[in-house]
Amino acid sequence: MxxxxxxxxxxDQARRIALRAQGLLGAPDRRAGVRGVxxxxxxxxxxxxxxxxxxxxxxxxxxLGAVGRTAVESAYWGAESTFEYWSHAACIxxxxxxxxxxxxxxxxxxxxxxxxxQVAPQTYRHVLDKLRAxxxxxxxxxxxxxxxxxxxxxxxxxxxxxxxLAFGDVVCTERRSWKRVYELAEQAVPADLFGQExxxxxCLRRLVAQAGAALGVATRADLMDYHRLRADxxxxxxxxxxxxxxxxxxxxxxxxxxxxxxxxxxxGRHRTTLLSPFDSLIWDRARTERIFGMAHRLExxxxxxxxxxxxxxxxxxxxxxxxxxxxxxxxxRTLVARxxxxxxxxxxxxxxxxxxxxAEWVGCDAVRVEALADERLRPxxxxxLAQ
Numbered sequence: 001m002x003x004x005x006x007x008x009x010x011x012d013q014a015r016r017i018a019l020r021a022q023g024l025l026g027a028p029d030r031r032a033g034v035r036g037v038x039x040x041x042x043x044x045x046x047x048x049x050x051x052x053x054x055x056x057x058x059x060x061x062x063x064l065g066a067v068g069r070t071a072v073e074s075a076y077w078g079a080e081s082t083f084e085y086w087s088h089a090a091c092i093x094x095x096x097x098x099x100x101x102x103x104x105x106x107x108x109x110x111x112x113x114x115x116x117x118q119v120a121p122q123t124y125r126h127v128l129d130k131l132r133a134x135x136x137x138x139x140x141x142x143x144x145x146x147x148x149x150x151x152x153x154x155x156x157x158x159x160x161x162x163x164x165l166a167f168g169d170v171v172c173t174e175r176r177s178w179k180r181v182y183e184l185a186e187q188a189v190p191a192d193l194f195g196q197e198x199x200x201x202x203c204l205r206r207l208v209a210q211a212g213a214a215l216g217v218a219t220r221a222d223l224m225d226y227h228r229l230r231a232d233x234x235x236x237x238x239x240x241x242x243x244x245x246x247x248x249x250x251x252x253x254x255x256x257x258x259x260x261x262x263x264x265x266x267x268g269r270h271r272t273t274l275l276s277p278f279d280s281l282i283w284d285r286a287r288t289e290r291i292f293g294m295a296h297r298l299e300x301x302x303x304x305x306x307x308x309x310x311x312x313x314x315x316x317x318x319x320x321x322x323x324x325x326x327x328x329x330x331x332x333r334t335l336v337a338r339x340x341x342x343x344x345x346x347x348x349x350x351x352x353x354x355x356x357x358x359a360e361w362v363g364c365d366a367v368r369v370e371a372l373a374d375e376r377l378r379p380x381x382x383x384x385l386a387q
Contacts, residue, residue, distance in 0.1 A: 011248060017261045034064070044280070052361075081094065082173060083189070085172075086101075087228065095190065096193065108163075145158045164182070209258075212242075221286065222284060241256075270320045272353055282296060299313065312328065323347040324347055
């Protein structure tokens with residue numbers, strides 16, 4: 001793990017490698033579509049916030065362009081080619097990764113006490129028996145999700161089924177109206193995958209390799225963050241992983257790269273798009289600042305008067321760099337940019353293009369910019385938006 005790096009990369013090379021690894025540099029694989037994006041990234045984060053769209057929709061949009069939103073949902077849910085589990089956070093994962101999380105399922109089972117008070121064994125058995133008899137069900141259909149109207153006040157049934165999800169006895173392969181649909185894992189996961197019981201060491205080796213491939217080049221902290229592994233877990237896996245040590249100019253920590261990322265100079269078309277704050281290109285804030293020089297924070301849970309860039313500010317990616325932020329909203333068929341800032345006037349054309357494309361994708365036919373950090377740009381922006 002501490003061997004001398006054979007390759008030295010400039011900060012600019014590392015940035016381009018990261019963009020290509022994340023599918024944002026070069027021609028997208030449209031034939032593989034949304035499922036291809038998911039398999040390539042290894043994890044797509046879920047979140048309840050929906051402004052332009054939910055974050056898991058924004059991730060393939062950023063890479064493929066205006067792919068139909070129905071196509072996005074059908075690629076994620078219901079075909080049993082994916083499952084939902086705890087990775088970077090609550091994430092959609094390709095079903096091929098089911099065996100890789102055996103180490104986490106075992107750890108949850110060993111802990112036992114998860115999400116509130118312990119529930120009676122008969123309640124746990126009742127949940128599994130009902131799913132076996134009736135097939136996939138929501139927590140409401142299982143017997144109720146909450147004891148009161150408070151969002152956190154889960155019923156015993158909800159606690160039991162969430163524990164069964166963590167332990168791997170049930171799996172979520174679908175959502176209905178944003179509610180998890182639970183199914184027995186033995187029925188939902190393909191038999192050849194369900195039957196694999198990898199050792200902790202093999203799980204970690206393959207997850208570190210997958211994270212390295214999705215990041216292109218990464219520090220230990222970056223690798224830890226991708227699937228939320230501990231430092232000792234990454235350290236134990238690095239020596240047996242295919243990742244190779246590299247040195248990146250300006251990075252103050254050792255780094256590793258996927259050999260495929262070093263095979264050729266990253267070239268191709270740069271995507272111009274608005275990024276979800278939960279996009280895997282930027283979900284690690286320390287890495288985002290190191291690579292792109294942008295200190296970005298989600299301000300959705302910051303009091304309104306303390307927000308700097310807005311409720312759900314989306315970084316603007318253009319020319320392989322993060323060049324501004326847009327805090328979007330929708331009012332009927334109008335996309336509203338409540339707050340916009342750009343690093344330089346030269347990016348106004350990229351901003352206008354990103355806003356027009358996003359508006360069309362979500363079914364809006366107009367764009368209104370409310371607050372522009374540099375009002376001198378408004379005439380040019382208005383002209384470009386009107387084209």
